[in-house]
Amino acid sequence: MDIRKLKELVKLMVNNDLAEIDLRDPDEQVTLRRHGENVVVPQMAAPVLHSAPVAPVAGAETSVAQATAPVVAGEKIASPMVGTFYVAADPDSPAFIKVGDTVSEDTTVCIIEAMKIFNEIKAQCSGTVTQLLVENGEAVEFGQPLFIVTP
Template identity: 55%
Template sequence: MIDLKTLKQLVKLMTDNDLTELDIEGDQDKVRLRRRGETPEVHYVSPAAAAPGPAAPAPVAPAAPVTAEPAQPAATEGTASGGVAIKSPMVGTFYSAASPDAKPYASVGDKVSPDTVVCLIEAMKVFNEIKAEASGTITRVLVENGQAVEFDQPLFEIKPD
């Protein structure tokens, strides 16, 4: 059974990182935290109540500690053409717009500021707004809509102001 201290840490992790849902499954426990509004709701399934399923996967090494600050994309110097790259802060799926028929967040020729949302990256069914983190004009879009992206992969190139 999951202890109260661990449960409180998971709820704090959710609120600190603005997560809406968190599923954790271990050898003996299964916990689903889902946030609606400000208060997370907890669903705990004890091992005795869980229906038998496929064999549990091999244990995985514990993840690195999570910081309270969510990852932000890095806008770094040094692209081939001398511009600044806006890089992906996570692994996921790149979306240029909020929906298939919506206008893209950012296109070649658009001026951006550090707080300008340039795209969405979907990771684990959560859509994350990615900001430019730099000022300038977009000179190249380096990925296609719906393309899988890796951590630190350049998404856009901008010419600094």
């Protein structure tokens, strides 16, 4: 490739604030990357999601605590990430746990989907599940309590 073409590509990158250019044709291939300043992308605060109440499904295996129900004393299992909460591996599978089940530290209690990755969440405490605080398919925040476990 001619040095003049390279200079034009660099000028194009600088003028348009591009981090990378990748050009390919049958005779040549060129990839240019800028390692200068790191580009900071401003992030907006996540919108608050308000969902309408969902009618309970007949035969559902999980009990979900109502918003007006007091939180029972016990150890909270909190979400380690922002994502979507699921009580089972797939819609046809039984829930990992339900109210009244006994869990140990390595028991999988739910799945949280974040960025198309399904993350198994472990109890990290032992005891009996006394409350399920989140509904299946609900968006959860980092640190949000999901379950209450009493020793």
